Amino acid sequence: MALLEVKDVSKQYGRKKAMDHVSFEVAAGHIVGLIGPNGAGKSTTMRAITGLMSYSSGQITFDGQPITFSNHQALDKIGNLIEYPAIYPNLTALEHLKLYAMDTKTPADFQTLMKKTQIDGDNFGKRKAKQFSLGMKQRLGIAIALIRNPKLVILDEPMNGLDPQSVHDLRALIRELADDGVAFLISSHLLDELQKLVDDVVIINHGKIIETATMTAFFSHDKTRWLFDTSDNRAALDLAKSHAWVATLTDGHVEIYGADNLQQVITAFNDAGLIITAIQTVTGNLEKSLLDMLANDDKGE
Numbered sequence: 001m002a003l004l005e006v007k008d009v010s011k012q013y014g015r016k017k018a019m020d021h022v023s024f025e026v027a028a029g030h031i032v033g034l035i036g037p038n039g040a041g042k043s044t045t046m047r048a049i050t051g052l053m054s055y056s057s058g059q060i061t062f063d064g065q066p067i068t069f070s071n072h073q074a075l076d077k078i079g080n081l082i083e084y085p086a087i088y089p090n091l092t093a094l095e096h097l098k099l100y101a102m103d104t105k106t107p108a109d110f111q112t113l114m115k116k117t118q119i120d121g122d123n124f125g126k127r128k129a130k131q132f133s134l135g136m137k138q139r140l141g142i143a144i145a146l147i148r149n150p151k152l153v154i155l156d157e158p159m160n161g162l163d164p165q166s167v168h169d170l171r172a173l174i175r176e177l178a179d180d181g182v183a184f185l186i187s188s189h190l191l192d193e194l195q196k197l198v199d200d201v202v203i204i205n206h207g208k209i210i211e212t213a214t215m216t217a218f219f220s221h222d223k224t225r226w227l228f229d230t231s232d233n234r235a236a237l238d239l240a241k242s243h244a245w246v247a248t249l250t251d252g253h254v255e256i257y258g259a260d261n262l263q264q265v266i267t268a269f270n271d272a273g274l275i276i277t278a279i280q281t282v283t284g285n286l287e288k289s290l291l292d293m294l295a296n297d298d299k300g301e
C-alpha cells in the first residue's frame with residue numbers, strides 16, 4: 001500500500017473546478033514532483049492533503065488513516081512547507097525548532113537535525129531569523145517540517161527565489177532524506193531542477209491529472225531525437241522526410257525524430273552519398289515533454 005493515497009478527490013471554488021477527480025499515490029521514500037502550469041491546482045491539492053482545506057468528494061488516506069479538514073490525526077507524520085515557512089523574525093534557528101518541537105525533542109535531537117539541514121554553521125548561531133537570507137529561511141523551513149520525524153514532507157515551490165548554489169544544496173538535502181526513507185511531494189516551476197531530483201511525476205492541468213509515471217517511464221514516451229550535421233543538410237532533410245521521420249532544420253542542424261534507431265538514419269544518409277560530420281543525441285527534457293503534453297491536453301479540451 002502506498003504511503004499517501006489520493007483517490008478521486010474533487011474541489012470546487014464556486015463554479016471553478018480546482019481539483020477534478022484527482023487520483024495519485026506517493027510511495028515511502030519516493031520523491032514525487034507535482035507539476036503543472038499556473039492555476040492547474042497544485043496548491044489546492046497540497047492544501048487538501050495537509051488538511052488545510054475541505055474537499056467535496058473522494059478520499060485522502062495517509063498510512064491507512066483518512067485525512068479530511070476535520071480529521072487531522074494522520075498529519076502528525078506529514079511535514080509541510082507550503083508557500084512561506086512561518087518564521088518569527090526575532091527567534092534564532094534553534095529557538096524555532098524548540099518552539100515547533102513542543103517539548104518532544106532532546107538537545108541531541110536538535111543538534112542532529114540542525115547538522116542534517118545545515119543550519120548549524122556560523123551563519124546561523126545566535127543570529128535572529130530577520131537576518132537570514134532566503135536560502136537560510138528555506139533550510140530552516142525544511143528543518144521545521146522535519147522536526148516531528150515525518151514520513152512525508154510536502155514542499156510547495158521550495159526552490160522559488162533561491163540562488164543556484166542554494167538550489168543545489170536543497171536538492172542534495174532532499175535526496176539524502178529520501179535515501180533515509182522520507183517521502184516528498186514537491187511542486188516547482190523549475191523543471192530542470194525537478195528533473196534532477198524526482199523519482200515520479202504527477203502532471204496536473206485544469207484540475208485534472210493527465211499523467212502519473214516514473215521519471216524513466218515519462219521519458220520513454222519521448223523517442224530519442226538526433227541532431228545531424230552533413231555535407232548537405234537540405235538534402236538530408238528531404239531524405240529524412242521521405243522516410244516519414246519527423247525532420248526539421250534546428251539551429252543549422254537537421255533534427256530527426258521518429259526513426260527506429262540511429263543506425264537506420266546513418267545507413268540512409270550513407271546510401272544517398274551524404275557525409276555525416278557530427279551527430280548529437282538529444283536526451284529527454286522535462287520541460288519540453290511537459291509542454292508537448294499540455295499542448296495536446298489543451299487541444300482535447
Ligand SMILES: Nc1ncnc2c1ncn2[C@@H]1O[C@H](COP(=O)(O)OP(=O)(O)OP(=O)(O)O)[C@@H](O)[C@H]1O
Pocket residue numbers: 013016017018036037038039040041042043044045
Ligand atoms: N480561495 C480560492 N477561491 C477561488 N478560487 C481559487 C482559490 N484558490 C485557488 N483558486 C482557483 O483554483 C485554481 C487552482 O489554483 P491553485 O492555486 O491550486 O493552482 P496552482 O497550480 O497552485 O497555481 P500556481 O502555480 O499559480 O500557484 C485556479 O484557477 C485558482 O484561481
